[in-house]
Amino acid sequence: MTRAEVARHNTRDDCWIIVSGKVYEITAWAPHHPGGAGIARIYAGKDATAEFGDYHSAQAVAHMAHFCIGELVETSEEAKPPA
Numbered sequence: 001m002t003r004a005e006v007a008r009h010n011t012r013d014d015c016w017i018i019v020s021g022k023v024y025e026i027t028a029w030a031p032h033h034p035g036g037a038g039i040a041r042i043y044a045g046k047d048a049t050a051e052f053g054d055y056h057s058a059q060a061v062a063h064m065a066h067f068c069i070g071e072l073v074e075t076s077e078e079a080k081p082p083a
């Protein structure tokens with residue numbers, strides 16, 4: 001999946017996030033997030049790698065594996081600055 005594809009899942013009812021090159025579908029679980037339900041609103045469709053790394057335990061990382069739906073593919077098209 002590409003960043004553009006993930007970016008389409010950017011609502012509370014359809015929420016994907018990217019952390020460290022992997023894509024997570026957290027729609028159903030986001031309201032139960034110990035760090036707050038707000039993550040769905042703030043990070044839906046986005047890359048939260050930097051923020052995620054600041055807070056989480058090994059246990060949180062293990063839990064997260066349940067939500068992984070695929071790997072991010074970086075395309076050269078998206079790496080280019082917008083025309």
Ligand code: HEM
Nearest residue numbers: 024026034035039043048051052055056057059060063064
């Ligand atoms: C699938 C993704 C995520 C999972 C499975 C997850 C899981 C967890 C868990 C289990 C905790 C409790 C503390 C711990 O065990 O480390 C936690 C805390 C926290 N999470 Fe997440 N998290 C996810 C994504 C995010 C994202 C994207 C952010 C964005 C900033 C975030 C921000 C926080 C914060 C701020 C806390 C600390 C809350 C506190 O100490 O009161 N989390 N998360």
